[in-house]
Amino acid sequence: MNGLFISLEGPEGSGKSTHAKQLIQKLEEYGYEVVSVREPGGTATGEAIRNILQHDSTGEEIHIETEALLFAACRAQLAQSVIKPALAAGKCVIADRFIDSAIAYQGYGRELAIETVIKINQFAVDGTMPDLTLLLDITVDAGFNRIMERNKNTGKKLDRMELAGKDFHEKVRNGYLEIAKLNPDRIKIIDSYRDMEAVSNDIWDTVKSLLAKQTV
Numbered sequence: 389m390n391g392l393f394i395s396l397e398g399p400e401g402s403g404k405s406t407h408a409k410q411l412i413q414k415l416e417e418y419g420y421e422v423v424s425v426r427e428p429g430g431t432a433t434g435e436a437i438r439n440i441l442q443h444d445s446t447g448e449e450i451h452i453e454t455e456a457l458l459f460a461a462c463r464a465q466l467a468q469s470v471i472k473p474a475l476a477a478g479k480c481v482i483a484d485r486f487i488d489s490a491i492a493y494q495g496y497g498r499e500l501a502i503e504t505v506i507k508i509n510q511f512a513v514d515g516t517m518p519d520l521t522l523l524l525d526i527t528v529d530a531g532f533n534r535i536m537e538r539n540k541n542t543g544k545k546l547d548r549m550e551l552a553g554k555d556f557h558e559k560v561r562n563g564y565l566e567i568a569k570l571n572p573d574r575i576k577i578i579d580s581y582r583d584m585e586a587v588s589n590d591i592w593d594t595v596k597s598l599l600a601k602q603t604v
């Protein structure tokens with residue numbers, strides 16, 4: 389039996405992580421066995437790589453090619469050790485970011501050749517692709533306002549990627565919208581600049597219609 393794989397994507401401050409948690413809770417209430425993963429990370433190797441990527445822990449400049457390969461390495465580890473076995477066991481996998489983050493951030497954002505980013509990542513995921521991707525869309529300004537608000541309350545600081553500048557993040561957001569246009573069957577755009585309940589209901593309606601078509 390094959391499980392169900394759903395990824396959540398979006399620019400900074402789009403609310404992916406909050407909505408991923410709510411979606412997991414709803415699926416569990418409905419009796420689904422859910423495995424939740426986040427990228428970069430989700431495995432011991434992946435979390436070690438996350439630390440390098442997010443916090444500049446080496447103190448060394450990370451080249452954009454290195455960055456692309458590190459994100460892809462993280463993804464390969466996660467796909468092989470967590471996602472594939474969970475799907476093979478018929479579970480529902482919810483991923484906070486997956487392959488589209490690489491195409492949006494390293495391809496469109498960093499301006500590496502899109503075809504190369506796709507090839508590296510196809511190698512990394514080895515055929516493991518989401519059945520559904522929820523793209524939580526928000527403008528760069530609105531997303532960063534949310535992040536600043538969150539950081540004020542938690543004392544968190546902007547990480548290496550968040551500090552990449554507004555132009556970069558505009559390219560990422562536009563990249564996501566382009567990827568969605570190219571993959572209309574898999575990617576559903578959700579307007580995330582609304583109150584939490586409206587976004588959450590939209591997500592649940594989309595997931596329910598997928599569940600109706602599949603038996604997990």
Ligand code: TMP
Nearest residue numbers: 427428459485486489490493494549550
């Ligand atoms: P987040 O999990 O807090 O959103 O942080 C992940 C950061 O890493 C975010 O800025 C997006 C970035 N990222 C990439 O640039 N490429 C990738 O492939 C992934 C998974 C994340």
